[in-house]
Amino acid sequence: MHWNQTSDEIANLVHRKSVEILSEVGFSVPDSETLAKLKSAGFLVDDESQMVRITKDLLDEALHTLPQNVKLYRRGSQVGLDFKSRSHFMGAGTPVNVQDLDTGERRAATRQDVRDFVTLQDALFQVDIVRPTVTATDMGEGSDLIEIAELLRFTQKPIVHRTLSPDRVDAAVAMLAAVAGGEKSLREYPNFATLYCPISPAYFTEENIQCMLRWAHHGVPITLLSMAMGGASAPATLLGELVVINLEILAWMIVLQILFPGTPLLYGSVSSVLDMRTGILPLGAPERGMINSGAAIMANFYGIPSMCGGLSTDAKEVDVQAGFEKSVTAFPLLVEGASIIYGVGAVDAGSAISYSQMVMDNELIAGLRRMMEGITVHDLDEEIELIKANIPRGNFLKEKHTRRNYKRHWQPELLNKDAYETWVVDRVQVAEKSRLKAKDILVSHQPLCLPAEVEAEIERILRKHLAPDFALNK
Numbered sequence: 001m002h003w004n005q006t007s008d009e010i011a012n013l014v015h016r017k018s019v020e021i022l023s024e025v026g027f028s029v030p031d032s033e034t035l036a037k038l039k040s041a042g043f044l045v046d047d048e049s050q051m052v053r054i055t056k057d058l059l060d061e062a063l064h065t066l067p068q069n070v071k072l073y074r075r076g077s078q079v080g081l082d083f084k085s086r087s088h089f090m091g092a093g094t095p096v097n098v099q100d101l102d103t104g105e106r107r108a109a110t111r112q113d114v115r116d117f118v119t120l121q122d123a124l125f126q127v128d129i130v131r132p133t134v135t136a137t138d139m140g141e142g143s144d145l146i147e148i149a150e151l152l153r154f155t156q157k158p159i160v161h162r163t164l165s166p167d168r169v170d171a172a173v174a175m176l177a178a179v180a181g182g183e184k185s186l187r188e189y190p191n192f193a194t195l196y197c198p199i200s201p202a203y204f205t206e207e208n209i210q211c212m213l214r215w216a217h218h219g220v221p222i223t224l225l226s227m228a229m230g231g232a233s234a235p236a237t238l239l240g241e242l243v244v245i246n247l248e249i250l251a252w253m254i255v256l257q258i259l260f261p262g263t264p265l266l267y268g269s270v271s272s273v274l275d276m277r278t279g280i281l282p283l284g285a286p287e288r289g290m291i292n293s294g295a296a297i298m299a300n301f302y303g304i305p306s307m308c309g310g311l312s313t314d315a316k317e318v319d320v321q322a323g324f325e326k327s328v329t330a331f332p333l334l335v336e337g338a339s340i341i342y343g344v345g346a347v348d349a350g351s352a353i354s355y356s357q358m359v360m361d362n363e364l365i366a367g368l369r370r371m372m373e374g375i376t377v378h379d380l381d382e383e384i385e386l387i388k389a390n391i392p393r394g395n396f397l398k399e400k401h402t403r404r405n406y407k408r409h410w411q412p413e414l415l416n417k418d419a420y421e422t423w424v425v426d427r428v429q430v431a432e433k434s435r436l437k438a439k440d441i442l443v444s445h446q447p448l449c450l451p452a453e454v455e456a457e458i459e460r461i462l463r464k465h466l467a468p469d470f471a472l473n474k
Contacts, residue, residue: 011301018247026053027202062257072158083339088128092346099354109134122155123445126365166210171465195223200233216260225268269295270309283312284325293332311343318431356434370410
């Protein structure tokens with residue numbers, strides 16, 4: 001993304017204006033119990049309006065305790081993802097619709113789809129962090145716990161999800177701790193992060209506030225994930241929208257650090273700009289990549305990982321539009337070093353998840369990652385001698401140097417590189433190749449199972465907090 005100012009200038013300006021607003025106007029906390037806690041902690045609270053303002057001392061204290069080394073781990077591993085070395089890609093989530101793998105038609109997502117999408121992400125090499133991606137609509141109100149259980153069962157990769165009600169947070173933590181080997185291990189080597197979205201500008205629901213505070217009590221990493229809409233719930237300019245994103249995230253960074261010092265936090269944004277012609281929020285707009293790369297800039301300013309919406313499309317199927325939009329929304333995030341790029345598998349502005357698109361996204365990510373490697377600087381003595389020896393009109397195909405190095409160049413699995421005469425014989429479209437690969441993975445890939453005693457403990461927790469018929473292996 002090209003900004004007229006440097007990243008440091010943008011970050012300092014947006015931070016300064018965010019602090020001004022939070023000090024003079026504040027943010028909404030529609031929960032009397034939390035308001036009382038904040039008043040006791042030194043926040044400036046107006047009980048009647050339920051508005052809360054910060055002070056310089058609170059800001060300084062919060063930024064002092066804000067962890068700078070937040071990591072997510074694979075199940076059973078003590079080696080965390082390196083958020084500073086490269087961007088990591090994560091499944092999208094969690095609409096209620098899926099594009100059926102066999103018919104291609106849109107239908108309601110089920111628990112089996114959750115399992116299948118988790119299994120698919122587990123198998124796809126370019127997917128680093130796994131989400132349920134869809135909501136198990138056949139599981140009723142307790143689907144969030146079911147979805148967390150399926151994440152734990154069907155992947156070893158780091159996972160991200162949320163509970164929709166605070167009374168299910170403790171049950172979720174109990175399952176996570178059972179897999180981690182205890183809550184102490186979960187705190188030290190978390191394989192899970194949660195995420196909650198404000199209603200811009202600067203309003204979290206009472207239920208989401210209570211959920212975040214419960215997760216923070218257990219020391220689980222929390223993503224504050226803005227969904228600002230430029231021109232609707234935020235100013236129409238990208239810089240003005242970035243101020244809204246930042247002030248609502250900064251507000252709760254301060255709250256969580258003051259109430260639960262050391263809580264690991266991620267800076268998140270899945271924001272975009274409103275399409276004034278249609279009244280919809282297009283996620284494939286180039287501005288989505290631009291504004292969310294601004295969020296990555298702010299995360300780097302505060303020294304914490306970012307989770308940014310990209311790899312996005314408004315296309316309804318695997319087609320040219322999807323490829324274009326996913327590229328233009330992901331590339332700015334790669335340039336600014338977003339820690340996590342959120343969107344694998346999503347189509348139709350995130351309202352549905354596609355098996356075929358998830359496989360195609362894996363291919364797209366591989367190409368983007370190869371591009372971001374750039375040209376490696378190394379000793380050129382061997383190449384110089386080869387060039388000298390092959391002038392004029394030499395051919396490097398015969399050289400041992402070529403045989404040693406050509407495999408470094410990226411080769412796609414799905415995209416077609418054949419000559420026209422070869423391609424025209426079969427004419428297999430990329431979307432169909434993606435669909436067939438997804439089917440093959442779901443038949444052949446076997447995620448590593450949990451120990452039997454851990455499976456039994458997850459089953460017990462689900463039965464206790466939901467109902468007897470919510471068996472884990474239903």
